[in-house]
Amino acid sequence: MRRLGREFYARDAPVVAPQLLNKVLVVGNLAGRISEVEAYTRQDPASHSFHGRTNRNAVMFGPAGHLYVYFTYGIHHCANVVTGGNAGAEPGQAVLIRAVEPLLGLDEMIRRRGRIRNVADGPGKLCQAFAIGLEMNGLDLCAEGVVGIFDAGDDPPDDAVVTPRIGIRVGTDTLWRWTLSKPQSGRRGS
DNA sequence: ATTGGGATCGTCT
DNA sequence: GACGATCCCAATA
DSSP: OEEOOHHHHSSOHHHHHHHHTTOEEEETTEEEEEEEEEEEOTTOTTSTTTTOOOTTTGGGGSOTTBEEEEEETTTEEEEEEEEOOBTTBOSSEEEEEEEEEEEEOHHHHHHHHTSSSSSSSSHHHHHHHHTOOGGGTTOBTTSSSSEEEEEOSOOOOTTOEEEOOSSOSSOTTSOOEEESSOSSOSSSOO
């Protein structure tokens, strides 16, 4: 497996996001295949960076390829990858990793989550399963270290499902969410 | 110093 | 489908 380098991340978030599908998130001895992502840009009303740089979102305005972790709803952490940040792509962009399929360390993930099902199929759930917290905010994914994203040889799917983003009040018009499978898992066809 | 809101999740109906 | 949990941040004063 090859660790993704800076050049992979240093593009606009809506370009990087679908490319992250089927890549492998690694934290220590835990690994998961990325199965759901969302893009957030600088001019995007749903993005934390929309109102400019603050202490909370500062990492978003730094170099690409770093981890942006934030805490929300009093309970959950969410993990993003900073993108853009060069001449061709402005800073203040990120891709939210919303779900992974466990590959390694499933037992440990189940232990952390306290349940067998739905181990890492949501942004808060995967942070709990992988023990990602605010202390990892700003971490460089391109440097040698316990956290990184790797190419396992699988290309991104050409049949990814594209939808509006989840859980936002604004910016619902852009189709910036990509998943490996359909969002609603079966019941109620359309 | 205080206040209000949030890129969610699990439980219950 | 609805709601409560519950903490961190940012904005105000």
